[in-house]
Amino acid sequence: MYRDHVEPRTMESVLSLVKFTHCKKDIYSSFVPQQCPICGGNTVSSWDVAQAPVSIPCPFSNAHNEKCCFVLKPTQGHFIGEYDGCSDLHVGIASSKGIVYHYNETGIHKDSTGWEQCVSIPLVPPDQYALIYQWDSYLEEISPAEKWLSYRYDEQDHNCYTFALTFINSLLHLQGKKTFSKDEFTARYVLPKTRRASKYITLCHEVSKNGFYITDYFRDFR
Numbered sequence: 160m161y162r163d164h165v166e167p168r169t170m171e172s173v174l175s176l177v178k179f180t181h182c183k184k185d186i187y188s189s190f191v192p193q194q195c196p197i198c199g200g201n202t203v204s205s206w207d208v209a210q211a212p213v214s215i216p217c218p219f220s221n222a223h224n225e226k227c228c229f230v231l232k233p234t235q236g237h238f239i240g241e242y243d244g245c246s247d248l249h250v251g252i253a254s255s256k257g258i259v260y261h262y263n264e265t266g267i268h269k270d271s272t273g274w275e276q277c278v279s280i281p282l283v284p285p286d287q288y289a290l291i292y293q294w295d296s297y298l299e300e301i302s303p304a305e306k307w308l309s310y311r312y313d314e315q316d317h318n319c320y321t322f323a324l325t326f327i328n329s330l331l332h333l334q335g336k337k338t339f340s341k342d343e344f345t346a347r348y349v350l351p352k353t354r355r356a357s358k359y360i361t362l363c364h365e366v367s368k369n370g371f372y373i374t375d376y377f378r379d380f381r
């Protein structure tokens with residue numbers, strides 16, 4: 160059972176984050192303090208439903224516990240505590256058993272560890288058994304192709320993203336569906352998730368540095 164997998168150390172550094180409202184500001188913290196960090200007043204006494212604390216879900220997941228996803232992580236290190244917002248990202252495809260297939264300058268790899276903190280984009284509904292079966296067998300089928308040998312790798316034009324998107328488009332094509340350009344796929348599936356992840360990283364960074372993060376801006380975070 161993949162669910163039994165023990166979370167590696169890196170996830171321990173992920174803060175649990177809550178947001179509450181006081182003094183007409185959104186205040187993020189790792190817990191709700193008794194006193195508001197702005198006015199010093201009691202945080203709980205005046206709350207109505209709209210101001211009650213909500214926990215902020217972590218946008219990262221363990222790809223080895225996921226099924227049939229497009230997955231993304233920093234090429235080096237981890238998102239939390241290490242990613243600066245502009246270093247290289249690496250992408251792959253998780254099979255229905257949480258094995259991540261990915262392509263880099265040394266060829267195709269099938270990882271059963273190493274993708275414990277990533278952004279994952281599920282692409283197959285869990286009840287689509289025929290498609291899940293097809294997903295796994297097609298991953299196995301395309302991975303050995305000559306075009307994914309190491310010497311064909313090109314950092315700009317024939318890279319991890321090319322492999323992942325070629326896989327997704329080939330499956331869509333087999334199903335008679337519309338395929339995606341890289342820009343279309345990125346805009347529709349990847350950017351909404353990475354924007355959320357990058358806000359979360361900012362919050363974790365600020366909260367671990369100052370204890371609080373006070374803002375008017377992150378209204379879309381729930």
Ligand SMILES: [Zn+2]
Nearest residue numbers: 181182195198
């Ligand atoms: Zn206050």
